[in-house]
Structures are given as C-alpha cells and as structure tokens.
Amino acid sequence: MARKNFSQVLAFINVVREGSFTRAAALLGVTPSALSHAISGLEAQVGVQLLTRTTRSISTTEAGERLFLNVSTRLEEIDAELGVVDALRDKPVGTVRITSAEHAANSYLWPKLSKILGEYPDIDVEITIDYQMADIVSQRYDAGVRMGNQVAKDMIAVRIGPDMRIAVVGSPDYFGKRTMPRTPHDLAQHNCINLRLPTHGGLMPWDFDKDGQQVKLRVTGQWVFNNSSSIVRAALAGHGLAFVPEDMVLEHIAEGRLIRLLDDWCAPYPGYHLYYPNRREFSPALSIIIDALRYQE
Numbered sequence: 001m002a003r004k005n006f007s008q009v010l011a012f013i014n015v016v017r018e019g020s021f022t023r024a025a026a027l028l029g030v031t032p033s034a035l036s037h038a039i040s041g042l043e044a045q046v047g048v049q050l051l052t053r054t055t056r057s058i059s060t061t062e063a064g065e066r067l068f069l070n071v072s073t074r075l076e077e078i079d080a081e082l083g084v085v086d087a088l089r090d091k092p093v094g095t096v097r098i099t100s101a102e103h104a105a106n107s108y109l110w111p112k113l114s115k116i117l118g119e120y121p122d123i124d125v126e127i128t129i130d131y132q133m134a135d136i137v138s139q140r141y142d143a144g145v146r147m148g149n150q151v152a153k154d155m156i157a158v159r160i161g162p163d164m165r166i167a168v169v170g171s172p173d174y175f176g177k178r179t180m181p182r183t184p185h186d187l188a189q190h191n192c193i194n195l196r197l198p199t200h201g202g203l204m205p206w207d208f209d210k211d212g213q214q215v216k217l218r219v220t221g222q223w224v225f226n227n228s229s230s231i232v233r234a235a236l237a238g239h240g241l242a243f244v245p246e247d248m249v250l251e252h253i254a255e256g257r258l259i260r261l262l263d264d265w266c267a268p269y270p271g272y273h274l275y276y277p278n279r280r281e282f283s284p285a286l287s288i289i290i291d292a293l294r295y296q297e
Contacts (some may be wrong), residue, residue: 008042009071011035012050016060016068076278077156092284093122099134100127100145102227103245104272108161108293109145116292123285131197131226137277142286148270155275160293163268166207167246169258173238181241184208184215184265191240192219193231206243209267219243271295 014024021032028035043050050064060068100109105127113125128141136144151157168181174191181187187206195204203224208215221240225231228244235242235249236257242249246266252258274293276282 005042005045008038008045009067010075011038012042012064013068013072013075015039015051015058016064017072019058021058073154073156073278080156080278080282091122092120092288094283094285095124095126096143096283096285096289097126097128097141098143098145098274098289099130099136099139099141101131102129102229103248104145104161105129106229107245107247108272112160112293113289116288120285120288123288125289136275142282143274143276143289145272145274148273151273151275154278156278157273157275158290158293159271159295160274161271161295162297163271165246165268166243166266167249167253167263168206168241168243168261168266169235169249169253170241170261171236171238171258172256174235174240175259180259181261184217184262187217187219187241190219190221191223192221193234193240193242194219194221194224195228195231195243196224196226204243208262208265210265215265 011024011028011030014027015021015035018024018027021035025032025035039051046063048063049061050067052059052061098109109127117123117125133146133150134141134144136142145160148157148159170180170190178190181190184206192206196202197204203218206217206219208217223231223234223239225234228248231242231244232248232252234240236252241261242258249258249260253260274290276286276290
C-alpha cells in the first residue's frame, strides 16, 4: 500500500474509534478538514461510502464497518510489535502466567520453554492446566493456549505447533477377543474410554471426517477421565479404546503396544496457538515467551 493510502486508512480508523472528526484530528495532529479530505479520498479510491456523516454524529456504513473490523486489529498488531522492539531495550523480568490444556503444556510449552529459560533467570513462568475457555483478561493471565479455531476474534494468536490429528487406539490384548472397528459406527460395540470436559461437565464427542463425510459420536465405556494421559494409560492396560492426539501415542504404536484404528477417518485440524490480549504494549518477558513458542515450519 502506498504511504498516502496508508495515511488515509489510519485517518479512517481513528475517526471511527473516536467517533468524532475533531477528537481524531487532535489525536493525529491535523485539522478536521484535512481529516475529512483524507477520508473522502479513501472513499473515492475504494469506490464506496465508508462513513455516514450528520451534523451531530458519524457512523460506519456496512463497508466501513467491515474495513474497520478487519484492518484496525492489524494496525494494533503492528503497534504492538513496535512496542515489543522498544521494550526489548530493557531487561526481561517478571512472571508470565499461561493457561493451557494438559496436552499443549506437555507437548509444546514445556519442551520449548525449558530450553530457553536458563538464559533468562529473571523470567518466571506459571502454567495452569485448564480445559475451560478461560477469560485470560479477567483471570489475569498473560496468555492462553488453545486450538486455532477456538481463539476469540479479539485476541492476537500466534501458531505454536502444526496442524494435528486424532488417533483411535487400542492394545493388542484388548483385541484378543474383539473385532477391530471398520467405521466409526462400529465403535458402538466397543468399550471406549471417555474424556469428561470441565467446561460443561459433558463427555467429549468423538468427531470423524472422511472425504467430507462428518460423523460425531457419543461413545460409551467403563472408564471416564478428565485428562488424556490417564486415557492413554488405560488403553495401554487393555481397558478400552482411546481417542487422543496422535503425538501422545505414536511411540506406543511404533513399538506395537497400541494398534491404530480408523486412520482414514481422522482428518487434520488446526493446531495449538498462543493467544493474548490485543494490547498496544506487553512485557519484554512475554515477548521472549512468544518468540520461543512461535512455530517454525
């Protein structure tokens, strides 16, 4: 985008935020008439009206609202990154509090952060295992970790891992007297180990997808746990079938302790993202954590 066009977009964003040409002009250090001219130029360029003006107020048109929602957060991200660069002049220090599901903490947070924290003795990391969609602002977390499609729109999200797949597995002993399922619906004949979700107390459904054919099942079995590690342990002991992230069981599969089932029904889904509030500034310590966790393809 040309520098002039960027200035026009910036003018538009500030007018919408302030709800006033006068206040936005004072914030940007220009005259209201210059600001009005800049926005008129932007409207002429895009060929659509962005603001509805009256003598008492201004409001966005449908096109203006879309532009504001999609562009304003990106400008804030730029401001935030510039703030991080400026903050790095100071020594990173303090506690970074992160809420995360158990699997993400064990598979991504611990392996990556344990490698770099020795270089930053003044940074402390507190990780809380929580399956609920915590409000990280009200609960005073610096960041959270969730699947990419679970992150709220008003948060900045940084990918920390690749796309993932689920694995359905059972032990050789379990299948000693049982027939292996060929389709998800065959699971009704099996002892399935369930995960109870603390968000609403229900059991997590088993979701499958094959060539666009989606199946969501409520399975049954003797065992219910509230964490994936216990589910894997029960599957290894022959107590039923497990439905867990594949990286938790790949070694067991390779060494023959578990047998993978319904592989063609387990499609990839968005991987883990670290997310944090859309602020203009955050601590140098959090910046170090973000850089350490950022996924490199």
